[in-house]
Amino acid sequence: MPMTRKPTVAGSNDALRQRDLAVVWHPTTQMKDHEWLPLLPVRRGEGVWLEDMEGNRYLDAISSWWVNLFGHANPRISRAVAEQAQTLEHVILAGATHEPAVRLAERLTAIAPPGLDRVFYADSGAAAVEISLKMSFHYWRNLGERNRRRFVTLSNSYHGDTLGALSVGDAGLFRDAYAPLLLEPLVAPSPDCFGIEPGQWDVQAERRLASMRELLNAHRGEVCAVIIEPLVQCAGGMRMYPPAYLTGLRALCDEFDVHLIADEIAVGFGRTGTLFACEQAGITPDFMCLSKGLTGGYLPMSVVLTGEQVYRAFYDEYTTLRGFLHSHSYTGNALACSAALATLDIFEAEPVLERNQVLAAVMRRAVRPLEAHPHVGEIRQCGMILAIEMVQARSSMTPYDWRERRGMVVYQHALEHGVLLRPIGNVVYFMPPYVINEQEIEHLAEVAAAGIDRATRH
Numbered sequence: 001m002p003m004t005r006k007p008t009v010a011g012s013n014d015a016l017r018q019r020d021l022a023v024v025w026h027p028t029t030q031m032k033d034h035e036w037l038p039l040l041p042v043r044r045g046e047g048v049w050l051e052d053m054e055g056n057r058y059l060d061a062i063s064s065w066w067v068n069l070f071g072h073a074n075p076r077i078s079r080a081v082a083e084q085a086q087t088l089e090h091v092i093l094a095g096a097t098h099e100p101a102v103r104l105a106e107r108l109t110a111i112a113p114p115g116l117d118r119v120f121y122a123d124s125g126a127a128a129v130e131i132s133l134k135m136s137f138h139y140w141r142n143l144g145e146r147n148r149r150r151f152v153t154l155s156n157s158y159h160g161d162t163l164g165a166l167s168v169g170d171a172g173l174f175r176d177a178y179a180p181l182l183l184e185p186l187v188a189p190s191p192d193c194f195g196i197e198p199g200q201w202d203v204q205a206e207r208r209l210a211s212m213r214e215l216l217n218a219h220r221g222e223v224c225a226v227i228i229e230p231l232v233q234c235a236g237g238m239r240m241y242p243p244a245y246l247t248g249l250r251a252l253c254d255e256f257d258v259h260l261i262a263d264e265i266a267v268g269f270g271r272t273g274t275l276f277a278c279e280q281a282g283i284t285p286d287f288m289c290l291s292k293g294l295t296g297g298y299l300p301m302s303v304v305l306t307g308e309q310v311y312r313a314f315y316d317e318y319t320t321l322r323g324f325l326h327s328h329s330y331t332g333n334a335l336a337c338s339a340a341l342a343t344l345d346i347f348e349a350e351p352v353l354e355r356n357q358v359l360a361a362v363m364r365r366a367v368r369p370l371e372a373h374p375h376v377g378e379i380r381q382c383g384m385i386l387a388i389e390m391v392q393a394r395s396s397m398t399p400y401d402w403r404e405r406r407g408m409v410v411y412q413h414a415l416e417h418g419v420l421l422r423p424i425g426n427v428v429y430f431m432p433p434y435v436i437n438e439q440e441i442e443h444l445a446e447v448a449a450a451g452i453d454r455a456t457r458h
């Protein structure tokens, strides 16, 4: 049965909910949940706030699934997109070009880790991951290395939901149902430092690098690339690890002559404290995937950056069939480029990273009351990502059974109190737009603490 039908007022929250449930199938949702879980009908947004059909406001503490950087309806980005729409909305990018696509590629290569001088456009994070996998495989093939067809991934990793991206992920819940359809990656243990004292993080990194070395050694000549999420495995529950692992991994990839793909789709554009997470390890990956924050949360767009060596391996007479024959209809979309350029303008005009350092410290301070909570196993932070892991028993770090869905209790509590949180399992996290202020952070932390109390009471 659908939600109980009661008379609804046109333009009310319930009216939009009812119309929605009659026609829309929502992402990553068991639709039956909406028999008891009300949808959040959003009429407008401004800064960190969303407003429902009846004027109630909600603080978007998760940047609308990690995409929004500078607030909803940001005047600067909105203006850029509106102006671009008057001139050129989109044009085929095969055989044609336009100023916004060229300008954006120039600017991205200028700010990316050194050596990433080529930009391939796509339209979603998963598409960028697919492209990096195909490019790596095809690179080795162009070099005559036909035995290379494996990819190495880390346990608990997530790289998107299309079949290729899902193949190189290791998030059971998302992957298991489709396992028969997927490529078999080689899985190395994640350097995840959950429950490990900060002083021991580099030791953990060393241990995990040793496992990676064994794996690469056992599969010499078979591996195209290692794909990782630098510093934070976001969808895997905001699990974090130190830059030392990345530095060591770069060295291992060089030693065993395999590519390193850095999936910075979630962590890029200042999330971890630096513009790109790889910077903290001083490394340049062979491929870097960007999306989410790229357009400030405005329009779907992604890019794969790579270097001249990869580019040259595809550069030949057409009939050698070495070219990279891959496209999406909206590749290099001009509106998305204009949103991305306006987003980069904000990074240039304002001391964003410096301000984020202050905000990150405020976030850490605001959750201090939770440190002694009997059901908080760990509070961890990397820049503008702060995660609180709920556990059954703090002493033993025993996790809650996922079927109890305690994160949902926090989610519902937060919505009732004007905050949009979306815990991943038992992990409550803050990943707010960079325009949040101190009072808003304090409000967010209070609501989260009360929600965690409620979710762990029984």
Ligand SMILES: *Cc1c(COP(=O)(O)O)cnc(C)c1O
Pocket: 124, 125, 126, 127, 129, 158, 159, 160, 161, 229, 234, 235, 263, 264, 265, 266, 291, 292
């Ligand atoms: C979100 C995400 C993706 C997938 O991006 P989509 O735009 O949702 O396809 C890939 N990798 C990481 C690390 C992500 O967080």
